[in-house]
Amino acid sequence: ESEVPSCIARKVSQYSCQRKTTLNNYNKKFTDAFEIMAENYEFKENEIFCLEFLRAASLLKYLPFPVTRMKDIQGLPCIGDQVRDVIEQFTSVFGVGVKTSEKWYRMGLRTVEELKADKTLKLSKMQKAGFLYYEDLVSCVSKAEADAVTLIVKNTVSTFLPDALVTITGGFRRGKKMGHDIDFLITNPGPREDDELLHKGLLLYCDIIESTFVEEQLPSRKVDAMDNFQKCFTILKLYQPGIDNSSYNTSKKSDMAEIKDWKAIRVDLVITPFEQYAYALLGWTGSREFGRDLRRYASHERKMILDNHGLYDRRKRIFLKAGSEEEIFAHLGLDYVEPWERNA
Numbered sequence: 013e014s015e016v017p018s019c020i021a022r023k024v025s026q027y028s029c030q031r032k033t034t035l036n037n038y039n040k041k042f043t044d045a046f047e048i049m050a051e052n053y054e055f056k057e058n059e060i061f062c063l064e065f066l067r068a069a070s071l072l073k074y075l076p077f078p079v080t081r082m083k084d085i086q087g088l089p090c091i092g093d094q095v096r097d098v099i100e101q102f103t104s105v106f107g108v109g110v111k112t113s114e115k116w117y118r119m120g121l122r123t124v125e126e127l128k129a130d131k132t133l134k135l136s137k138m139q140k141a142g143f144l145y146y147e148d149l150v151s152c153v154s155k156a157e158a159d160a161v162t163l164i165v166k167n168t169v170s171t172f173l174p175d176a177l178v179t180i181t182g183g184f185r186r187g188k189k190m191g192h193d194i195d196f197l198i199t200n201p202g203p204r205e206d207d208e209l210l211h212k213g214l215l216l217y218c219d220i221i222e223s224t225f226v227e228e229q230l231p232s233r234k235v236d237a238m239d240n241f242q243k244c245f246t247i248l249k250l251y252q253p254g255i256d257n258s259s260y261n262t263s264k265k266s267d268m269a270e271i272k273d274w275k276a277i278r279v280d281l282v283i284t285p286f287e288q289y290a291y292a293l294l295g296w297t298g299s300r301e302f303g304r305d306l307r308r309y310a311s312h313e314r315k316m317i318l319d320n321h322g323l324y325d326r327r328k329r330i331f332l333k334a335g336s337e338e339e340i341f342a343h344l345g346l347d348y349v350e351p352w353e354r355n356a
C-alpha cells in the first residue's frame with residue numbers, strides 16, 4: 013500500500029533547496045494545520061517547535077501523495093516528534109480525519125485517553141466506534157484472523173445469496189501476513205438481489221455508502237478517486253475462544269471483570285455488479301501505489317481511462333469488457349502481474 017518506498021525515503025533531502033516542490037500539494041490539510049501551529053508557537057516564542065512544524069509542512073508539500081497514516085512518513089526527514097505525535101495519535105483513530113485531529117490538537121487534547129475522557133466533544137457515530145474499540149483496531153489483523161473472518165463472511169453471505177462470490181482483496185490478497193483491516197469484494201452472478209445484503213446482521217458498527225454508479229458514465233480521471241460501489245466500512249466482532257483478553261479492561265483482579273473473548277476487526281465490504289467484478293478486483297487488490305500507476309499508465313501510454321468500474325478507450329470511444337484481471341492487463345498491453353507481485 014502507500015508505504016514510502018525506501019528508495020524514495022533515502023533520496024529525500026532534508027534541505028528543501030534540494031527538493032522540487034510545486035504548488036501541487038497533496039497534503040494541504042496537514043500543511044495548513046502545521047502552519048497554524050507554527051504560528052501559534054511563534055507567538056509563544058518557541059522557535060524550535062515553530063520550525064519543526066514549518067519544516068514538516070514543507071516536506072509534506074513535496075510528497076507526491078497524500079499522507080493517510082504513519083507508514084506514509086516512515087523514513088522521511090524533517091518529521092520531528094511533535095509532528096509525528098499529531099499525525100499518529102489522530103490518524104490512527106478510525107473515522108477521525110485530519111481536520112478533526114487538528115481541531116482537537118488545538119483544543120489541547122494530546123492523547124487518545126484525553127480524548128476519551130473529554131465528554132464535551134461531539135463525536136460522530138464512526139468516531140465513537142473508533143474510540144470504543146481503539147485498542148483492538150490499532151493492533152494489526154493477522155492472516156489467521158483474516159482466514160477466520162473470511163469463513164464467517166462467506167457463510168453469512170451464502171445464507172442470503174447462495175451463488176454469491178466472496179473474494180478477499182487488499183493486502184491479504186497480495187500475500188501480506190498482517191493488515192490494518194480485511195477487504196472483501198462480493199458479487200452475485202445473475203439477477204441483482206444484493207442490495208439488501210449489507211443491511212443485514214453481524215456488524216458491531218456499520219456505515220453503509222450506497223452505490224452511486226451511473227451506467228455509461230466515463231471512468232474517473234482522478235488519481236485517487238473513490239469508486240461508486242455500494243460499500244460498507246464495518247467493525248466486526250470476532251470471537252476468539254481460548255484467548256483470554258481480560259487484561260484489556262481489568263483494574264481490580266477480584267472484580268468479576270468481564271472476560272473479553274473477542275476482538276474488534278475492521279472489515280471493508282464492497283458490493284459490485286458481476287460485469288464490473290474484474291475491474292473492482294484489480295482496484296481493491298491494490299496496492300494503492302500499484303493502482304495509481306496502472307491508471308497513470310492507462311492514460312499516459314494508452315489514451316485509456318481506468319477506474320474500479322471499467323476501462324474506457326478514448327480513441328475508439330468504447331468501454332472494454334473484461335471477465336478477469338488477465339484480460340484487463342491484456343487490454344492495456346501489459347504483461348500480467350500476479351497479486352503478490354503488486355506490493356509496490
Ligand code: CTP
Nearest residue numbers: 013182183191192193295296297298299300303
Ligand atoms: N481502494 C480503492 N478504493 C477505495 C479504498 C481502497 O480502490 N475507496 C483500494 C486501494 O487501492 C487499496 C485496496 O483497495 O490498495 C485496499 O485498501 P486498504 O485496505 O486501505 O489497503 P491494503 O492494501 O489492504 O493495506 P492494509 O493492510 O493497510 O489494509
Ligand code: MN
Nearest residue numbers: 182183193195
Ligand atoms: Mn486492507
Ligand code: MN
Nearest residue numbers: 013182192193
Ligand atoms: Mn488499509
Ligand code: MN
Nearest residue numbers: 182193195280
Ligand atoms: Mn480497506
